[in-house]
Amino acid sequence: MAKTFQRPRAMFEAHTHYCPGCTHGVIHRLVAETIDELEIRGRTVGIAPVGCAVMAYNYIDCDFQEAAHGRAPAMATGIKRVRPDLMVFTYQGDGDLASIGMGEIIHAANRGEKFTTIFVNNAIYGMTGGQMAPTTMPNQRTTTSPFGRKTEEVGMPIRVAELLATLVTPGYITRQAAIGPKYIQKAKRAIRQAFQYQLENRCFSLVEVVSTCPTNWGMTPQEAIHWAEEVLLPYYPLGDLKTPHDQQSKEKSCKAK
Amino acid sequence: MSKVLMKGNEAIAEAAIRAGCLNYFAYPITPQSEVAEYLSWRMSEVDGVFLQGESEVAVGYMIFGAAGAGVRVFTTSSSPGISLMSEAISYLCGAQLPAVFVNIMRGGPGLGGILPSQADYFQATKGIGHGDCRLLVMAPASVQEVVEMVMTAFPLAEKYRNPVMILGDGLIGQMMEPVEFPDHLKSEPTNKDAWASNGIDFRKGSKRNLVRSLFLDPEKLNDNNLELRAKYERMKREEVRFEAYNTQGEYSVLIVSYGTMSRVCKTAIETLKAEGIEVGLIRPQTLFPYPEIAVREAARKSSCRAVLCIEMSMGQMVEDVERCVQGARPVQWYGKCGGDVPTPEEIIDLVKRTLSPM
Numbered sequence: 001m002a003k004t005f006q007r008p009r010a011m012f013e014a015h016t017h018y019c020p021g022c023t024h025g026v027i028h029r030l031v032a033e034t035i036d037e038l039e040i041r042g043r044t045v046g047i048a049p050v051g052c053a054v055m056a057y058n059y060i061d062c063d064f065q066e067a068a069h070g071r072a073p074a075m076a077t078g079i080k081r082v083r084p085d086l087m088v089f090t091y092q093g094d095g096d097l098a099s100i101g102m103g104e105i106i107h108a109a110n111r112g113e114k115f116t117t118i119f120v121n122n123a124i125y126g127m128t129g130g131q132m133a134p135t136t137m138p139n140q141r142t143t144t145s146p147f148g149r150k151t152e153e154v155g156m157p158i159r160v161a162e163l164l165a166t167l168v169t170p171g172y173i174t175r176q177a178a179i180g181p182k183y184i185q186k187a188k189r190a191i192r193q194a195f196q197y198q199l200e201n202r203c204f205s206l207v208e209v210v211s212t213c214p215t216n217w218g219m220t221p222q223e224a225i226h227w228a229e230e231v232l233l234p235y236y237p238l239g240d241l242k243t244p245h246d247q248q249s250k251e252k253s254c255k256a257k
Numbered sequence: 258m259s260k261v262l263m264k265g266n267e268a269i270a271e272a273a274i275r276a277g278c279l280n281y282f283a284y285p286i287t288p289q290s291e292v293a294e295y296l297s298w299r300m301s302e303v304d305g306v307f308l309q310g311e312s313e314v315a316v317g318y319m320i321f322g323a324a325g326a327g328v329r330v331f332t333t334s335s336s337p338g339i340s341l342m343s344e345a346i347s348y349l350c351g352a353q354l355p356a357v358f359v360n361i362m363r364g365g366p367g368l369g370g371i372l373p374s375q376a377d378y379f380q381a382t383k384g385i386g387h388g389d390c391r392l393l394v395m396a397p398a399s400v401q402e403v404v405e406m407v408m409t410a411f412p413l414a415e416k417y418r419n420p421v422m423i424l425g426d427g428l429i430g431q432m433m434e435p436v437e438f439p440d441h442l443k444s445e446p447t448n449k450d451a452w453a454s455n456g457i458d459f460r461k462g463s464k465r466n467l468v469r470s471l472f473l474d475p476e477k478l479n480d481n482n483l484e485l486r487a488k489y490e491r492m493k494r495e496e497v498r499f500e501a502y503n504t505q506g507e508y509s510v511l512i513v514s515y516g517t518m519s520r521v522c523k524t525a526i527e528t529l530k531a532e533g534i535e536v537g538l539i540r541p542q543t544l545f546p547y548p549e550i551a552v553r554e555a556a557r558k559s560s561c562r563a564v565l566c567i568e569m570s571m572g573q574m575v576e577d578v579e580r581c582v583q584g585a586r587p588v589q590w591y592g593k594c595g596g597d598v599p600t601p602e603e604i605i606d607l608v609k610r611t612l613s614p615m
Contacts, residue, residue: 042458063454078322
């Protein structure tokens with residue numbers, strides 16, 4: 001009898017260190033399935049962030065580089081520029097990408113670097129123990145906003161996908177979620193699409209994935225999914241913000257000196 | 258190839274290409290922006306990679322990514338920019354990746370100035386980044402020498418799988434001198450398949466490569482640091498370079514000086530010689546590893562009464578000179594750090610005052 005479901009080749013048979021209810025394992029799997037389906041494992045280089053996924057290379061089986069906090073897009077740029085034939089992806093959390101690494105992601109996206117970013121947004125710092133992130137929701141309690149995020153002091157959460165979609169250059173910007181089967185199926189299609197665009201050498205691609213962090217949110221996994229649907233999704237709406245198809249026609253050409 | 262007249266910064270750029278380094282990432286900063294300007298058109302002639310990054314921080318990690326992918330790569334910057342790259346340099350040391358950094362030093366601290374300086378000595382030789390990391394640091398004194406050092410830097414970086422820094426003062430980048438380029442070198446790290454994340458399909462075997470500097474297990478981190486230490490100790494045994502000038506005969510004063518400053522010292526030494534005062538010079542060409550034995554032995558020559566360390570900083574290398582002389586002779590520092598280079602007259606006067614009875 002043929003197997004219909006099995007561990008992807010690009011994934012190690014290992015127990016993850018992630019907490020119960022964490023969605024990193026699911027997202028890792030989506031990336032590994034994509035690597036398998038496109039048959040690119042032997043020419044893929046992943047870049048692990050500083051954050052809970054710092055040891056993503058213990059689970060995803062391909063060449064990897066380990067980034068300093070926030071710098072993954074600069075490293076991906078370095079690799080992709082000198083080896084355009086490699087498939088390069090960064091895997092970053094919201095503290096890594098939206099806080100310390102905001103400069104690097106904006107400029108890499110704006111240059112149209114042809115790598116793929118998987119941006120996992122769970123509205124909090126995970127590995128350091130639940131501090132406030134730029135994506136933390138108003139009034140959300142964290143260890144550094146014990147009375148809730150005060151927007152009059154630190155502003156409203158940053159919508160990264162929308163922010164990057166204002167740039168003219170980047171090709172594929174989408175927001176998905178990993179908080180239930182119907183979302184995960186769509187997220188898988190988006191991740192595969194992003195890698196496909198890279199394979200065709202077409203454009204920069206970023207897939208934001210709205211996720212949960214039950215441990216640092218102080219919830220059960222079930223409660224965390226409900227909270228993500230009720231609080232995060234209305235503020236972080238899902239769907240494509242930009243695709244290569246709707247790009248060329250809108251911009252008028254600029255006058256050169 | 259015959260001699261050509263070139264500005265130091267452009268010669269650095271051309272030397273890297275001739276060393277087979279076809280990958281350059283940089284951010285503009287005075288007084289070395291000509292390197293980027295030159296390579297912005299020159300790299301396309303040789304099918305190389307040129308990219309102006311958004312900051313020195315990002316450039317440091319573009320270097321990391323490219324080095325990790327197993328290619329020759331370099332950047333150039335000046336003091337404040339090197340401070341921003343120092344985080345990446347620490348990561349490069351930790352992950353054992355080869356790359357070349359050129360620092361054309363300007364005055365500091367802070368924004369300081371844009372004129373020549375040697376005030377990044379401590380940073381380059383002792384405190385380039387967090388953790389137990391070291392750079393192999395070379396200090397050129399002419400345009401010809403910076404070309405030769407750039408060309409030797411790449412194979413050395415690959416031999417040690419560690420970043421190498423060329424530490425030149427602003428004059429090295431800004432002055433024009435005749436220069437002759439050595440032959441081309443091979444263009445890729447020959448040992449890269451053992452460590453580069455350059456794609457499993459592109460190597461023999463099926464082992465994947467991880468480029469990393471995180472070792473949460475204390476024993477493994479200690480092992481990594483021991484491995485790094487062994488490399489730095491090997492550098493001390495194998496890579497020390499220095500020039501000894503006027504040290505064959507007797508001399509009553511020893512000067513220790515490097516870079517452009519050492520050339521001014523040579524002029525002073527020749528003038529003093531004509532007056533019958535003999536002065537020796539040790540010019541370190543590598544600042545790490547430091548020519549410890551050469552400085553110690555030259556200082557202990559029986560005719561030598563004092564050691565002068567002359568540098569364009571407020572007294573940095575003098576600490577290494579004191580360490581080497583070990584109290585055998587009095588060691589005195591002299592220097593300036595505003596952008597003016599001490600003149601031969603100042604040095605002649607200093608030597609005479611040193612020798613005059615109290």
